[in-house]
Structures are given as C-alpha cells and as structure tokens.
Amino acid sequence: MDVNVVDVRHVSRRFGGHVALDDVSFSVAKGEILGVIGRSGAGKSSLLRCLGALDRPDAGQILIEGQDITTLPQAGLVALRRRIGFVFQHFNLLSSRTVAGNISLPLEIAGVPRADRPQRIAELLALVGLSAHGDKWPAQLSGGQKQRVGIARALANDPALLLCDEATSALDPETTTAILDLLAEINRELGLTIILITHEMDVIRRIATHLVVLDQGHIVENAPTLAIMGAATQSAVTEALLSETQPQVPPALRARLVAEPAPDGWAIIRIRLAGEAAWQPMLSLLGQQYGVEATVLQGGTTEIAGQPFADQIVSVTGYCAEIHDFLTQFDPSLKVLGHVPADH
Ligand SMILES: Nc1ncnc2c1ncn2[C@@H]1O[C@H](COP(=O)(O)OP(=O)(O)O)[C@@H](O)[C@H]1O
Ligand SMILES: [Mg+2]
Incomplete structure (x- = not known):
C-alpha cells in the first residue's frame, strides 16, 4: 500500500493566546509538489517548522512516511531529520567552507566515510549545474548559485521530502525561474516530494501540482493547483492572492459595468479552461457560428504546473442564452462579470 510522504492531521500551534495554526489537515503523496501560500502571518513558517520537526504542534499529528513525528523521542528525530532536506530563503551557507565543503557537511554529520564523499559531492554539483564551482567560496557566487548550493546540500542524504521556505524570495525574476526549473x-x-512555502502566486503557478491556501492559521483551499485556479470563483483570500497573476477587467471598463444586459452592448465574461481543453478555438467558432464579436481584453493561454491553462477576460456582443449555452459546451469555468451598454 502506498503511504503518503506527509500526513498532517488536525494540527494546531499556539503562541501564548495567539493561534498560529488551527486544526490544519492535508496530505502529500510521493512525487507531488505542494505549494503553501498565504499572506504574511498566515502560519506558513510555523507549519514548516512543525513539518521539519524543528517545533512541535500543541495538538494533532504529523506523519512523515507513516511515522508520527510529534511523539518521536530525540534519537528518532535525528534519523528523521535526515529524511528531510531544507532550503532557506537566505541560503544559510557557511562562509568558512567552500562550495564542496558546504555540501560535504550533511554527509559528515550523517557519518558518510571520507573516501565516499568526493563522488557524492561531484554528483550533487552536477545535479545543480555547478560542477566547475566546487572550490569556490560562497562570497564568490551569485544569489542563484548560492541557492543551487543550498539545494545540493539539502539533497545530500537522499531525503524523502524537500521543504523550501521562500526559497526564491531573495532572487531576481530570471534567477527565480532558473531555480524553479531546477x-x-x-x-x-x-x-522527490517537495513542499514550497511562498507568498508569491507566480511560484505556485510555475511548479506546484497541488496548492494549500492558508489564512490566519486555517486552510481555505486544498486541491490540485489547476482545479483551484481553473474554478469560476474562488474564496476571497485566494482571489486576492491570485489577483496579481490573473487577468482583470481593465479599470476604465469596470467603471462602466452594469448588471443587466443592454441592447447593442457587450457582455464581459471571464473564461477559464484547464488542460488540453485550453487549446479549443471556442471564440473563433463562436464568431463564425453566431456572427458576434468576441474579443480577448486581457489574458491568454499559459501553463500551470506544466498543463495548458487559459484564463481570459472576453467581451462578446449580442450575448444571449443561446451563446451562453454554446460556450458552456466547451466546459469552461465561465462567469459573466457584467454588461457594458453601448455608447449612443
Ligand atoms: N515564536 C513565536 N512566538 C510568538 N508568536 C509567533 C511565533 N512564531 C510565529 N508567531 C505568530 O504566529 C503567526 C504566524 O506566523 P508565521 O508562521 O511566521 O507566519 P508566515 O510565515 O505565514 O508569515 C503570526 O501571527 C506570528 O506573529
Ligand atoms: Mg514566514
């Protein structure tokens, strides 16, 4: 039977009277990349510390590969922490050690014999694209290279789970893309199963197969990323987090929106299509079959976690029930945002 790599069950963590995590439950199967997103103070770091056995919840259980880590004695924790790799926002490299020396450290702590270390270090350097840089000092590296060392170090002992806390938040956009690709x-x-904690929705869109949205210590969404982003409506918290990466109605047009259809006016609709369905030419077919004008005002087709995803704000002339039915055949998440009366 397959065991989840992570099972979080009814976990709560309080600091004095403040509830940082309140009855949090979710699972992560092997090979998933789970993104955990939330505003500052939502409880992300508290959750990560509990997952990494750096802190204990006040209530609930956390199972890593089926083993409850909240009740493990100290000896068990040492072995368990080797199953978990950490990647930090600020890299946390030792400036007194070379790149190879930094990667060697977890091998030394795990008792890997000296003679076996060079080959393992060379493999790890190759994996993160730093084969030529083993003898350099951290101060000689760019931010992206430092994070590559951080990732190599986290992978040194073949962890079952990689925990990343804002791993790209200190990097520029181009370097962020390269690290996420890695x-x-x-x-x-x-x-490898990965849990990524971030406040940036763009990080989630790029690689997270699954998404948990945290707000004030509660889980507000927990589903495949494409399902959450592809839904016609989302919770207010999710919508707010998504707003910077989602197409919006242009402000000048938003000011003119009314609830009721107007003769000769346009409907403003949002269309989301997830998976291969995103490639369907539904708007051209609509134009051909009904002689109406359908114009994409914002958005387009991108990818989420490697899957096609269309997210568009569209204006359609002559919107009526027949046109609505035609569009819904393509099985989109479709929402009529309002209508714009014609200028007379
Ligand atoms: N060690 C601590 N002592 C007191 N309060 C804490 C501690 N750690 C976190 N908190 C509080 O718990 C809440 C969640 O914090 P945190 O997990 O760091 O959120 P995030 O990482 O999402 O910004 C915040 O209100 C924070 O002030
Ligand atoms: Mg944090």
Whole structure:
C-alpha cells in the first residue's frame, strides 16, 4: 500500500493566546509538489517548522512516511531529520567552507566515510549545474548559485521530502525561474516530494501540482493547483492572492459595468479552461457560428504546473442564452462579470 510522504492531521500551534495554526489537515503523496501560500502571518513558517520537526504542534499529528513525528523521542528525530532536506530563503551557507565543503557537511554529520564523499559531492554539483564551482567560496557566487548550493546540500542524504521556505524570495525574476526549473527537474528525475512555502502566486503557478491556501492559521483551499485556479470563483483570500497573476477587467471598463444586459452592448465574461481543453478555438467558432464579436481584453493561454491553462477576460456582443449555452459546451469555468451598454 502506498503511504503518503506527509500526513498532517488536525494540527494546531499556539503562541501564548495567539493561534498560529488551527486544526490544519492535508496530505502529500510521493512525487507531488505542494505549494503553501498565504499572506504574511498566515502560519506558513510555523507549519514548516512543525513539518521539519524543528517545533512541535500543541495538538494533532504529523506523519512523515507513516511515522508520527510529534511523539518521536530525540534519537528518532535525528534519523528523521535526515529524511528531510531544507532550503532557506537566505541560503544559510557557511562562509568558512567552500562550495564542496558546504555540501560535504550533511554527509559528515550523517557519518558518510571520507573516501565516499568526493563522488557524492561531484554528483550533487552536477545535479545543480555547478560542477566547475566546487572550490569556490560562497562570497564568490551569485544569489542563484548560492541557492543551487543550498539545494545540493539539502539533497545530500537522499531525503524523502524537500521543504523550501521562500526559497526564491531573495532572487531576481530570471534567477527565480532558473531555480524553479531546477526544482521541477529534480522532482521529475528523482521523484522527490517537495513542499514550497511562498507568498508569491507566480511560484505556485510555475511548479506546484497541488496548492494549500492558508489564512490566519486555517486552510481555505486544498486541491490540485489547476482545479483551484481553473474554478469560476474562488474564496476571497485566494482571489486576492491570485489577483496579481490573473487577468482583470481593465479599470476604465469596470467603471462602466452594469448588471443587466443592454441592447447593442457587450457582455464581459471571464473564461477559464484547464488542460488540453485550453487549446479549443471556442471564440473563433463562436464568431463564425453566431456572427458576434468576441474579443480577448486581457489574458491568454499559459501553463500551470506544466498543463495548458487559459484564463481570459472576453467581451462578446449580442450575448444571449443561446451563446451562453454554446460556450458552456466547451466546459469552461465561465462567469459573466457584467454588461457594458453601448455608447449612443
Ligand atoms: N515564536 C513565536 N512566538 C510568538 N508568536 C509567533 C511565533 N512564531 C510565529 N508567531 C505568530 O504566529 C503567526 C504566524 O506566523 P508565521 O508562521 O511566521 O507566519 P508566515 O510565515 O505565514 O508569515 C503570526 O501571527 C506570528 O506573529
Ligand atoms: Mg514566514
């Protein structure tokens, strides 16, 4: 029987009278990349510390590979922490050690014999694309290279789970993309399970197969990323987090929106299509068959976690029940946002 890599069951964590995590439950299967997103103070770091056995919840259980880590004695925790790799926002490299020396550290702590270390270090350097940099000092590296060292170090002892706390938040957009591509590649090649904590929805869109949205210590969403982003409506918290990466009605038009259809006016609709369905030419077919004008005002087709995803704000002339039915055949998440009366 397959055991989830992570099972979080009814976990709560309080600090004095403040509830940082309140009855949080979710599971992560092997090979998933789970993104955990929430505003500052939502409880993300508290959750990560409990998952990494750096802190204990006040209530609930956390199972890693089926083993309850909340009740483990100290000796068990040492072995368990080797099953978990950590990647930090600020890299946390030792400046007194070379790149190879930093990667060697977890091997030394795990008791890997000196003679076996160089080959393992060379493999890890190759995996993160730093084969030529083993003898450099951290101060000689760019931010992206430092994070590659951080990832190599986290993978040194073949962990079952990689925990990343804002791993790309200190990096520029281009370097962020390169590091996320590296994590996705490691996930594919090693089948490694990853939990990524972030406040950036763009990080989630790029690589997270599953998504948990935290708000004030509660889980407000927990589903495949595509299902959450592809839904016609989301919770207010999710909508707010998504707003920076989702197409919006242009403000000048938003000011003109009314609830009722107007003769000669346009309907403003939002269409989301997830998976291969995203490639269907539904708007051109609509134009051909009904002679109406359908114009994409914002958005387009992108990818989420490697799957096609269309998210568009569209204006359609002559919107009526027949047109609505035609569009819904394509099985989109469709929402009529309002109508714009014609200028007379
Ligand atoms: N060690 C602590 N002592 C007191 N309060 C804490 C501690 N750690 C976190 N908190 C509080 O718990 C809440 C969640 O914090 P945190 O998990 O750091 O959120 P996030 O990482 O999502 O920004 C915040 O209100 C924070 O002030
Ligand atoms: Mg935090």
